[in-house]
Amino acid sequence: METKDLAKPLIRISNLEHSFTEGEGTIHALRGVSFDALAGEVTAVVGPSGCGKSTLLYLMGLLDRPDSGEIHLEEDSVALANDEIRTNLRNTKIGFVFQFHFLIKELTVCENVALPLRKSGVPEKQALRKAKDVLCRLGLDDKCDRLANKLSGGEQQRVAIARALVHSPALLLADEPTGNLDTANSEKVFQLLIQFAREEKIAVILVTHNSEIADNCDHIISMKDGQIINR
Amino acid sequence: MSLFGITLGIAFFVITQAQTSGFEAFFIRTILGTNGAIRISDSFQDMHGTVRSSSKEGKTRFFFHSREGARYTEGIENTELLRNALLHFPEISGISEVLEGNAILNGGSRSQTIQMHGIVLDDHIMVSDVENQIIQGSLSAFESDSMTILLGNRIAQRLMLKLGDRVTIEGGTGNLQLRIAGLFETGVSQIDKNRAYVHLSTSKAFLGKRFSGSIFQLSMFEPEKAPEISAQIQETTGHRVVSWQEREQVWLDVFKALRISSAITVSSILLLSGLGIFNVFAIMVMEKTRDIAILRSMGFKPSDISAVFLWQGAIILVIGIFLGSCVGILSTYGISKIPLRIRGIFSTESFVVNWDLSHYLWAILIAVLFVSIASWIPARRAAKIEPAKIIRETV
Numbered sequence: 067m068e069t070k071d072l073a074k075p076l077i078r079i080s081n082l083e084h085s086f087t088e089g090e091g092t093i094h095a096l097r098g099v100s101f102d103a104l105a106g107e108v109t110a111v112v113g114p115s116g117c118g119k120s121t122l123l124y125l126m127g128l129l130d131r132p133d134s135g136e137i138h139l140e141e142d143s144v145a146l147a148n149d150e151i152r153t154n155l156r157n158t159k160i161g162f163v164f165q166f167h168f169l170i171k172e173l174t175v176c177e178n179v180a181l182p183l184r185k186s187g188v189p190e191k192q193a194l195r196k197a198k199d200v201l202c203r204l205g206l207d208d209k210c211d212r213l214a215n216k217l218s219g220g221e222q223q224r225v226a227i228a229r230a231l232v233h234s235p236a237l238l239l240a241d242e243p244t245g246n247l248d249t250a251n252s253e254k255v256f257q258l259l260i261q262f263a264r265e266e267k268i269a270v271i272l273v274t275h276n277s278e279i280a281d282n283c284d285h286i287i288s289m290k291d292g293q294i295i296n297r
Numbered sequence: 298m299s300l301f302g303i304t305l306g307i308a309f310f311v312i313t314q315a316q317t318s319g320f321e322a323f324f325i326r327t328i329l330g331t332n333g334a335i336r337i338s339d340s341f342q343d344m345h346g347t348v349r350s351s352s353k354e355g356k357t358r359f360f361f362h363s364r365e366g367a368r369y370t371e372g373i374e375n376t377e378l379l380r381n382a383l384l385h386f387p388e389i390s391g392i393s394e395v396l397e398g399n400a401i402l403n404g405g406s407r408s409q410t411i412q413m414h415g416i417v418l419d420d421h422i423m424v425s426d427v428e429n430q431i432i433q434g435s436l437s438a439f440e441s442d443s444m445t446i447l448l449g450n451r452i453a454q455r456l457m458l459k460l461g462d463r464v465t466i467e468g469g470t471g472n473l474q475l476r477i478a479g480l481f482e483t484g485v486s487q488i489d490k491n492r493a494y495v496h497l498s499t500s501k502a503f504l505g506k507r508f509s510g511s512i513f514q515l516s517m518f519e520p521e522k523a524p525e526i527s528a529q530i531q532e533t534t535g536h537r538v539v540s541w542q543e544r545e546q547v548w549l550d551v552f553k554a555l556r557i558s559s560a561i562t563v564s565s566i567l568l569l570s571g572l573g574i575f576n577v578f579a580i581m582v583m584e585k586t587r588d589i590a591i592l593r594s595m596g597f598k599p600s601d602i603s604a605v606f607l608w609q610g611a612i613i614l615v616i617g618i619f620l621g622s623c624v625g626i627l628s629t630y631g632i633s634k635i636p637l638r639i640r641g642i643f644s645t646e647s648f649v650v651n652w653d654l655s656h657y658l659w660a661i662l663i664a665v666l667f668v669s670i671a672s673w674i675p676a677r678r679a680a681k682i683e684p685a686k687i688i689r690e691t692v
């Protein structure tokens with residue numbers, strides 16, 4: 067059963083294209099990108115600045131729509147799904163971590179982490195308990211009731227990861243999650259991502275400029291000018 | 298701050314409306330109590346009108362025969378016929394025949410021209426508030442003696458007359474000695490300065506108008522209906538019939554203008570509060586753009602986002618309405634206790650206020666309108682935030 071699940075790609079993207087119109091000109095950020103990602107594996111996306119890594123991630127995360135191409139999430143075609151379906155999928159199947167933590171500073175750490183659960187209708191107490199569990203696993207149990215903006219950068223990024231994982235997503239998308247952190251913290255955050263991917267069978271797509279981190283991932287996708295140049 | 302504005306706006310709205318409409322209602326009560334709801338006077342010769350109505354009442358034919366060629370007859374000629382005709386109108390609650398005429402009142406040392414109204418007291422009580430307008434003497438003293446007179450109190454002041462004094466009225470067919478049985482005050486200075494009541498029979502004899510020249514003053518169960526009933530009476534009887542609304546049109550328009558202008562003025566407070574709310578929300582949307590973006594990326598719907606702002610607007614609105622109405626009610630009550638002596642178009646001893654739910658409903662409606670717009674626009678803007686764009690721009 068498990069092997070069968072693992073054999074099927076969790077997310078399969080084929081021939082994705084995306085362009086931005088800026089004034090008169092058109093920028094082709096993605097020119098036909100295809101790859102699969104399996105549950106429980108970590109895929110690193112690397113490449114020079116401006117090659118389209120973030121764009122790719124936003125398309126996979128259903129925050130944006132491709133010009134053409136297809137995205138299958140757990141076998142369902144989602145590239146052109148309507149907003150309601152996409153919004154729902156983001157709430158149930160996808161977790162995001164960005165370079166900036168995007169924590170809401172008026173809320174406590176626990177409340178921040180519980181937000182995705184609150185959205186999907188989990189009662190407050192239960193959501194906070196679950197949030198606390200996840201924070202525990204990330205070594206942040208003592209910071210639960212602090213306001214989010216009273217933490218260090220590394221801690222904040224770990225809280226952001228907790229928030230991305232609290233609803234047990236199938237797909238975790240991380241856009242330079244360690245970009246703002248020092249080496250020690252980067253290493254720690256990365257280890258946590260790997261650990262969660264393995265334990266919870268999450269497909270992790272990780273954009274990074276750190277080659278050391280990339281080398282430790284299951285797969286590396288190198289991009290240049292909106293295309294994949296090797297696998 | 299915006300809450301304070303909404304509260305204040307609603308309270309002011311209610312208070313000013315209570316006052317202006319209070320004064321208006323009081324004015325209407327005064328004029329109804331003085332001159333009745335409807336006055337029927339001269340008949341006029343309207344060929345179509347009279348011919349049409351002649352078959353129904355048989356009354357207007359009378360005018361054709363007696364006054365051939367005349368365009369117009371002063372007063373009502375056959376009061377009994379008209380009275381019977383008026384019985385067909387169930388809306389009319391009282392009919393009083395009044396004979397008006399000018400006379401000179403000689404109080405011994407000084408004299409002045411007065412408007413003498415001949416009345417049948419029992420009938421006139423039905424159509425006016427004369428019972429409550431007596432400030433000295435009594436109606437029973439007047440009723441029991443046909444050679445008595447009721448004087449407007451300003452006349453008495455001017456001529457320095459007291460209750461029980463004897464006065465002479467001159468003009469008409471001769472002089473007449475009358476005793477002052479009472480003084481009245483309507484509050485309408487024009488009336489208090491000029492009017493005197495005598496017995497109808499006395500005035501008929503004095504003015505030599507035994508059979509004609511009277512007018513009818515009518516009261517109604519529902520004075521608001523006076524214009525339609527007037528039109529109907531005019532149609533069927535061929536008399537000139539004037540409702541109080543028509544008679545006092547100028548004043549009623551003044552009150553209406555006053556009420557509307559104060560409503561507009563006070564609404565501007567609500568408008569400003571609305572702008573304040575809009576401002577606060579618009580800034581909030583800008584400041585929270587990132588938070589909104591991340592919430593959207595987590596699967597919060599655009600409607601979830603706008604709901605936050607709409608809820609806040611609604612809370613401000615509900616609290617503002619509640620507080621504003623409370624302040625409005627208390628202040629209105631307080632104002633009604635402020636002593637204030639007005640004489641002129643009517644008289645009162647304190648601020649007149651009118652309690653009317655519709656003032657509150659209007660205030661609430663206006664507040665709801667402004668606050669809804671003020672929160673809806675920023676809420677919509679918040680809902681339209683593109684998460685991908687914001688996140689991309691935040692590094």
Ligand SMILES: Nc1ncnc2c1ncn2[C@@H]1O[C@H](COP(=O)(O)OP(=O)(O)OP(=O)(O)O)[C@@H](O)[C@H]1O
Pocket residue numbers: 086087088093094095114115116117118119120121122689
């Ligand atoms: N909103 C936008 N409007 C116009 N062009 C854009 C927009 N967002 C991205 N681009 C362009 O699309 C291309 C790919 O951008 P993208 O952000 O995906 O690059 P990236 O690989 O993530 O770069 P970095 O490593 O610096 O984050 C770039 O040339 C960029 O200038």
Ligand SMILES: [Mg+2]
Pocket residue numbers: 119120121241
């Ligand atoms: Mg990027």
